[in-house]
Amino acid sequence: MQPSPAEIARTLAAGHLPAVAHIACRPGPIPVRHVTDAQGRVLLLVPSEGTLAAALRPQDGNDDTALVLDIKDVPPMATSPSLGRVWISGWAVRLDGDDARAAALDYADTDACGDLLDIGESQSLYRMEVAEVRYERHEKLVEIDPDDYAEATPDPLRAVEFDLIADLADHHTAEMSDYVRRQLGGNARPDDDPKVVRMDRYGFLVRMGGRSARLAFPRPVTDRHDLAHLLHPILCRRCCDSSAA
Structure with missing residues (x-):
């Protein structure tokens, strides 16, 4: 959406x-x-x-x-x-x-x-x-x-969109890159360096050089805390994998 x-x-x-x-x-x-x-x-x-x-x-x-x-x-x-x-x-x-x-x-x-x-x-x-x-x-x-x-x-994220994108870029680059590549599957390229450039309640837009892709959340988010809950499995995938093991 x-x-x-x-x-x-x-x-x-x-x-x-x-x-x-x-x-x-x-x-x-x-x-x-x-x-x-x-x-x-x-x-x-x-x-x-x-x-x-x-x-x-x-x-x-x-x-x-x-x-x-x-x-x-x-x-x-x-x-x-x-x-x-x-x-x-x-x-x-x-x-x-x-x-x-x-x-x-x-x-x-x-x-x-x-x-x-x-x-x-x-x-x-x-x-x-x-x-x-x-x-x-x-x-x-x-x-x-x-x-x-x-x-x-x-949109409930508009007022904090800059902070959210900056936090992903500063602290979660590797996790987001892995997530984007998994979502793109065969459309991902070896030289892709995905960067989140926009975010809203429905998902986020990533830019990879001259290309861009929109990735949707499983559901619309209601606020910043809801977004953090939704992104936790993505940003802490190693923790989730360890717990599952």
């Missing part, structure tokens, strides 16, 4: 990557801090007195502002391929009172930054209702149904 376009879009939009906002009838793009809540709605953390707050100020009697959030993937390693780019279009409205407090808790689930304590003073929270989602990779543009986007969940 591989992540669906909706899952990749939710992963890119989750809040671990930089984003810029294109706001209707305003100069831009403008850098913006954001996360998404459990329904995939975008929460924007905005300085109350600044360019972005001024751009988000409703016009012509409206209570919301149209914008497009543009988010590009930042691969974990120099050799890692990009997951692409997502554009999320919708309308943002400033939150106050109980709505702002509840949204701040949602924001903290992804990014528990100190600026959340200043909401209502130096900081403001806006919630963007998603109307359109477009995902682009390898110059191919995919329109994603907003309901499919909302029902998808961000």
Whole structure:
């Protein structure tokens, strides 16, 4: 299995990557801090007195502002391929009172930054209702149904992907190389030097010179601890073989 376009879009939009906002009838793009809540709605953390707050100020009697959030993937390693780019279009409205407090808790689930304590003073929270989602990779543009986007969940390994790949490269190169060769069977070459370059809940991508291969986990993983449990027989194969003996 591989992540669906909706899952990749939710992963890119989750809040671990930089984003810029294109706001209707305003100069831009403008850098913006954001996360998404459990329904995939975008929460924007905005300085109350600044360019972005001024751009988000409703016009012509409206209570919301149209914008497009543009988010590009930042691969974990120099050799890692990009997951692409997502554009999320919708309308943002400033939150106050109980709505702002509840949204701040949602924001903290992804990014528990100190600026959340200043909401209502130096900081403001806006919630963007998603109307359109477009995902682009390898110059191919995919329109994603907003309901499919909302029902998808961000990949649980994305925020720690760099750490996971670096740990495999630093401490488990031989074990991973043996595992990849076993999985590839007759497709493996004597000069292959497999390196893990991307990882997600469904598996990982390995690069061998100019070739690459995707290897799937037996099941999707739920978090970092679940991944460690799943990889234990691979990374500690000698221990498992000794126990079996």
